[in-house]
Amino acid sequence: xxxxxxxxxxxxxxxxxxxxxxRLLSPMEDGTPLADILGPxxxxxxxxxxxxxxxxxxxxxxxxxxxxxxxxxxGPYPLGSCTMKHNPRVNEDIAAWPGFSGLHPYQDESTVxxxxxxxxxxxxxxxxxxxxxxFALLPAAGAHGELTGLMILRAALAHRGEGxxxxxxxxxxxxxxxxxxxxxxxxxxREIRSGDRGTVDLASLDEALGPDTAGLMxxxxxxxGLFESDILAIADRVHRAGGLLYYDGANANAVLGRCxxxxxxxxxxxxxxxxxxxxxxxxxxxxxxxxGVTAPLVRFLPVPRIDRIVxxxxxxxxxxxxxxxxxxxxxxxxxxxxxxVRAYAYIRRLGAEGLREVSEAAxxxxxxxxxxxxxxxxxxxxxxxxxxxxxTGLRQKxxxxxxxxxxxxxxxxxxxxxxxxxxxxxxxxxxxxPTETETRESLDALAEAFLQVxxxxxSDPVRLxxxxxxxxxxxx
Numbered sequence: 001x002x003x004x005x006x007x008x009x010x011x012x013x014x015x016x017x018x019x020x021x022x023r024l025l026s027p028m029e030d031g032t033p034l035a036d037i038l039g040p041x042x043x044x045x046x047x048x049x050x051x052x053x054x055x056x057x058x059x060x061x062x063x064x065x066x067x068x069x070x071x072x073x074x075g076p077y078p079l080g081s082c083t084m085k086h087n088p089r090v091n092e093d094i095a096a097w098p099g100f101s102g103l104h105p106y107q108d109e110s111t112v113x114x115x116x117x118x119x120x121x122x123x124x125x126x127x128x129x130x131x132x133x134x135f136a137l138l139p140a141a142g143a144h145g146e147l148t149g150l151m152i153l154r155a156a157l158a159h160r161g162e163g164x165x166x167x168x169x170x171x172x173x174x175x176x177x178x179x180x181x182x183x184x185x186x187x188x189x190r191e192i193r194s195g196d197r198g199t200v201d202l203a204s205l206d207e208a209l210g211p212d213t214a215g216l217m218x219x220x221x222x223x224x225g226l227f228e229s230d231i232l233a234i235a236d237r238v239h240r241a242g243g244l245l246y247y248d249g250a251n252a253n254a255v256l257g258r259c260x261x262x263x264x265x266x267x268x269x270x271x272x273x274x275x276x277x278x279x280x281x282x283x284x285x286x287x288x289x290x291x292g293v294t295a296p297l298v299r300f301l302p303v304p305r306i307d308r309i310v311x312x313x314x315x316x317x318x319x320x321x322x323x324x325x326x327x328x329x330x331x332x333x334x335x336x337x338x339x340x341v342r343a344y345a346y347i348r349r350l351g352a353e354g355l356r357e358v359s360e361a362a363x364x365x366x367x368x369x370x371x372x373x374x375x376x377x378x379x380x381x382x383x384x385x386x387x388x389x390x391x392t393g394l395r396q397k398x399x400x401x402x403x404x405x406x407x408x409x410x411x412x413x414x415x416x417x418x419x420x421x422x423x424x425x426x427x428x429x430x431x432x433x434p435t436e437t438e439t440r441e442s443l444d445a446l447a448e449a450f451l452q453v454x455x456x457x458x459s460d461p462v463r464l465x466x467x468x469x470x471x472x473x474x475x476x
Contacts, residue, residue, distance in 0.1 A: 015061065016053035068472065070416050072280075076438055076446045080388045080419040080431025081175065081223060083253045083275035084282065091278050091345040095338045105333040109318050115337065116317035120306045122344045126292055129347075129355065130269050131262025134298035136305070137290045137335045142250060144330070145270030145289025146181035146217075148302060151327045152268060152293060153215050153244050154185060155300045159325065162242065165214040169243075171200055173223045173423045175250060187214055194425060198224040198381035200234055209241040219248035220264060221255070223423045223431070225366065225385035235265025244268060249289075252276045253435070254363060254387035257356025267294050277343035288339040299325040304334065361436035362387040365443060369434050372447040376454040380426040388433035390426050396454060400461030403428040408467035408475065409453035415446055 035043055053061070071077065077084035095101065103115055123135040139145040150168070157165050168182035169190050179189040192208050195201035199222065216238045220228045228234065238245050247266040253276045261269045273288040274281035281287055293301060303326045304319035319334070350358065363386050370379075370389045380390040393403035401409075407417035407430070419431040434443055456464055468474055 015057060016051050018052055020052045020054050020057075071282075075415055076434060076442050077416045078418045078432045078434050078446065079416070080225075080390070080422075080433045081250055082282075082419065083250075083272070083387075083433060083435060085253075085435035086437035087278045087280050087342070088346065088349070090349065091342040092280075094345045095341040100341050101338070103337065113317055116306055116319075117315075118344050119334070119337075119340060120308060120317055122340055122347070123290075123306065125344070125347045126271065126290060129256065129260065130271070130292050131260030132269060132292040133295040134301055135290050135292040136301040137288070137340055138302050138330055139270065139289040139291055140331055140336055141274075141285070141287035142248075142270060142272045142289045143177040143181055145272075145291050146177055146246075146248065147185055148289075148291045148327070148330050149246055149268040149270050149293075150181055150185035150187065150215075151302075151330070152291065152297055152300045153246065154187075155325070155327050156244065156297055157214060159300070165212055165242065167208075167210075167212045168214055168246075169205070169208050169216040169238075171218065171222065172425050173198070174217060175219065175223065175248060178217045178248060182217065188212075194224075197383060198222070198226045199228050200230065202230060202233065202237070205234065205237060209237060209243070211242070213238070213241050213243040215244040215246050215267075217246045217248060218266075219251050220261070221251050221386040221388075223251075224381055224390050224426075225251075225254075225388040225431075225433075226381065226383055227386055231264045239265070250275065251387060254359055256359040257352060258359050262292075262294065267297060268292070273339050273343040278346035279339045279342045286336050286339050288336045288343070290335075299323065300327055302327050302330045304329070358436050359387070362434075365434045365436060365438055366432070368440075369432065369443050369447055372444075373450050376451055377430075380429065387435075388431060390423065391430040391432065392426055393428035393430060396457035396461075397428050399457045401453075401457035401464045403430055405461065405464035405467065406430070406453045406457065409456060409464045410449055411468040412470045413449035413452055415449050 072084050072086055099114065103112055109116065119137055123137060126135045127133060136148065139148045157163055166188055167190050168187040169192055170178045170182065172191050172193050182189050190208050192204040193201050200218070216234070218228065218234070220231055222228060235245050244267040245265055247261040247269040249269055249271040252271055256276070269292045270289045271277070273279060273290065274286065279286060279288070291301070303321045303323055305323065307318050307320045308315045309318060347355070366385055366387050366389055370385060373391065377391040377393070378395050380392050393406055396406060397403070403420050407420050410417045421429055422431060423429060434446065453464065466474065
């Protein structure tokens, strides 16, 4: 916590000197001026107001900036609900193969049979993992998957003559995208409270269900890292009321190979391939949020769909768009293909047993880290957790250090903070997800950092008010 404030990195405009810029454009070898080649209207009459630096200065500037970044390659990245885990490099290598990276979406289907086969087999794998009957690989991210799933839900209700159902029920611990997606899809949102155990309160659910219920959006385990042990009763209640059950797959990393959303009673599922199935993410992308459904809803999946056509010894693959009950196209082309390749490689490399080990390790790591911290931090809900847990910094707040102070102190200790102030139902919340790819040593180092800032909150909270001091910029 006593790190040195590094020198501020000067802006490009504060560096360099006149005449130092490298010459990027020069006359042709035969002496022909560029104006004669490009035309006088193509050239500036005055140079642009850019900083004048040599190439080596420019490269070093951006190298210094890059060194200030913190990512999962630098250390643990315990953002709760984000599953910021290490992504195996072999999947990156495979996605970069020219046969994949060099494809163009306008190519004829006959020239991309391998890519179509990969997508068809990925759909099969996701169906098996989730216990569902069909998947669409098109959605570009989790929230886009939510919107797609809700459009399918709306289409299914309209098909059975129940378009009047207009309310989506959402728990108070839900991800913020859930009510947002429901609203964008044209539904009203009704929030239900969590019970004392941090899970869905059945009485509150019963009160919310009615003839206008379209469905319930839920993730399991939930945002507190707790498994909804009443899930079968919840599904039964929603279905008896005439609604459908939607699974937010943000926390699927906790249940791979252990239980399947389809077996829990969910009708529609989206998965975040960039969280659970190996794609580096953050900073806006890339992502993929495939949507899976049970058999009665397959007809509503967006197009294009991939058809296997048995023709001789091996199948042929083709895009199919003539599906009258489909909700139609939801984006250009066929999904974020590079993300799909990574997910396919990840699943094929691990297999069923390997995926189960992923979830088991994620749960063990979360519980190990929680066991090291629980004596110094208060728990939002004192119950067994799966892949993540939520602490509350109320004890430290009373000592004079807020959760924000603690998070900034963790930066000075060399670690990225957890998700803070979410879920909203927990005051001074810190949501921690260590993931399965950390080592015992990195978990211990992270635990020591958490304990260190807790000590400082009790002994000298004022020091945390100015944290971080080891970065060029402290607090905006």
